[in-house]
Amino acid sequence: MIMVSVLYPQDGGTKFDEAYYMQKHIPLVKERWSGMGLQDLKVLKGVPGPDGSAAPYRIMAMLTWESAEAFGKGAKAHGPELFGDVPNFTDIKPAVQISELLG
Amino acid sequence: MIMVSVLYPQDGGTKFDEAYYMQKHIPLVKERWSGMGLQDLKVLKGVPGPDGSAAPYRIMAMLTWESAEAFGKGAKAHGPELFGDVPNFTDIKPAVQISELLG
Numbered sequence: 001m002i003m004v005s006v007l008y009p010q011d012g013g014t015k016f017d018e019a020y021y022m023q024k025h026i027p028l029v030k031e032r033w034s035g036m037g038l039q040d041l042k043v044l045k046g047v048p049g050p051d052g053s054a055a056p057y058r059i060m061a062m063l064t065w066e067s068a069e070a071f072g073k074g075a076k077a078h079g080p081e082l083f084g085d086v087p088n089f090t091d092i093k094p095a096v097q098i099s100e101l102l103g
Numbered sequence: 104m105i106m107v108s109v110l111y112p113q114d115g116g117t118k119f120d121e122a123y124y125m126q127k128h129i130p131l132v133k134e135r136w137s138g139m140g141l142q143d144l145k146v147l148k149g150v151p152g153p154d155g156s157a158a159p160y161r162i163m164a165m166l167t168w169e170s171a172e173a174f175g176k177g178a179k180a181h182g183p184e185l186f187g188d189v190p191n192f193t194d195i196k197p198a199v200q201i202s203e204l205l206g
Contacts, residue, residue, distance in 0.1 A: 026206065044106050047105075047201050047202060050178075055200045057202075102146040103145075
């Protein structure tokens with residue numbers, strides 16, 4: 001099992017259309033990748049800290065994949081369409097992290 | 104439900120003692136906070152991307168709390184001890200993000 005995190009920095013751009021993201025983009029991602037090894041997808045929205053400071057990331061999408069190989073195949077098959085949809089909701093360039101679960 | 108992410112940047116320091124972290128620090132965190140509203144704790148370790156690039160974060164700890172209020176109480180009660188343990192395993196200053204679950 002691996003985790004793919006897609007991290008949209010708070011100050012990385014000027015817009016993020018949350019309605020489009022949740023109603024169009026995320027369902028599209030699930031549709032394309034559910035049968036390819038995507039096991040879970042959670043969307044986290046940063047909220048201010050106790051001191052009022054902004055969260056580092058506006059949105060963190062956490063995608064659980066059954067394996068790195070499955071993610072590689074999924075990215076190859078549908079990456080152009082899915083990554084190509086990003087400009088439709090934001091001009092933030094996300095950081096992508098692949099992680100293994102330590103515990 | 105909220106998620107508290109503790110993010111240790113890859114290039115943020117010179118050391119990270121993974122053995123101490125997993126065998127001492129994480130069990131201590133669970134011991135102190137399990138009865139206070141901490142519902143789940145996952146540790147993710149960044150791995151290189153398909154192109155060999157380093158992951159942005161060396162370690163991402165993802166703590167699921169039942170509420171922001173519970174986390175606030177937990178941080179007040181045990182923060183000094185738990186945050187004070189960080190220099191025992193790393194000189195990386197972690198970023199902390201609080202998020203709500205959108206879906």
